[in-house]
Amino acid sequence: MSTHFQTRFKTLLQREWMQHHMGWLIAMLILPVIALVALPFGGVQLGEARELPATELAGAVIGLTTLAVWGITLLMTGFSLPGLARRDHQDRSIEFWLSLPASHSESLVATLFMHTLFVLGLALCVGMLSGLVMALAITLKLGGFGIWLQVSWFQLVLPALAVLARLALGTVLFTLWMAPIFMVFMVAAAWLKRWGVPAVITAVVATGITLKQVYGNPIVWTLLGEQVTGAGSAFFDSMHLIGDKNPPVQIELKGVGDVLGWAARDATEALAQIASPHFIGGLVVAGICFALLVLHRRNSH
Known part of the structure; x- marks a missing residue:
């Protein structure tokens, strides 16, 4: 890999960070x-979680906060991605970025990387650190300083790192599973502008309903369902944390060994799914969409 390419690509990544980092951090920290801020003035509704040992309660708070921050960041990313397809042409900055000179492919890869893998990975780290602060505050609220002495904070380190590693891998796999959906919306927004996303949604819904109702073929909903289900289980499979799968479902918070075992087992099963025809087919669709985005940038320049 040449030094010039590394310099150009680093500049493209820095551009995305400088332009969007404040919005990203605000979205991650707002909840x-x-x-x-509200904790000193209100109660803490934890239901049965109040009866958990102090260490498990702190771990649950950290985990839930991490997932909440990641989910909010995902929503922000999902809404912003389509608009990025036309950004450089709207603000006329494409001439500047091409003067680096950076290819259209490099610009797109940098944008996609920062707005998917990077920002979602950052959300995991921010969420876990925020969760630690939340755990300290909630345990203090529930039991005062005495409960802090009951929490084995050191024993939380290894499970937290194992879960963080699993969710980091899950973020990569989730992004790859969802790539065809993200990329279709970006292509539509690039070629059809503001009507692109509504046009795709309308076309998919109309096609799905017609095939299902008229021909009895649910292929559209099946394909979408497989893609979304694959993405969800790739991020993490909550079934491995559930003790009783029959209603009512109860989530069982386990010890260090069980958490490490879950992380390893769940990661292995998630990686095994990349051989799925739905995963491979989705990447093919994403690749075609990427080529269409490059073509659009070349034609519009």
């Missing part, structure tokens, strides 16, 4: 900050 924890609001919760912390």
Whole structure:
């Protein structure tokens, strides 16, 4: 890999960070900050979680906060991605970025990387750190300083790192599973502008309903369902944390060994799914969409 390519690509990544980092951090921190500000003035509704040992309660708070921050960031990313397909042409910055010179492919890869893998990975780290602060605050709220002495904070380190590693892998696999959906919306927004996303949604819904109702063929819903289900289980499979799968479902918070075992087992099963024809087919669709985005940038320049 040449030094010039590394320099250009680093510049493209820095551009995305400088332009969007404040919005990203605000979106990630807004929920924890609001919760912390409201905590002294309200009660903590944890249901059966109140009966958990102090260490498991702290671990549950950290995990839930991490997932909440990641989910909010995912929603933000999902809404922003289609607009990025036309951004450089709208603000006329494409001439500057091409003067680096950076190819259209490099610009697109940098944008997609920062707005998917990077920002979602950052959300995991911010969420876990926020969760630690939330755990400290909630345990203090529930039991005062005495409960802090009951929490084995050191024993939380290894499970937290194992879960973080699993979710980091899950973020990569989730992004790859969802790539065809993200990319179709970006292509539609690039070629059809503001009507692109509504046009795709309308076409998919109309096609799905017609095939299902008229021909009895649910292939559209089946394909979408397989893609979304694959993405969800790739991020993490909650069934491995559930003790009783029959209603009512109860989530069982386990010890260090069980958490490590879950992380390893769940990661192995998630990686095995990349051989799925739905996963491979989705990547093919994403690749075609990427080529269409490059073509659009070349034609519009």
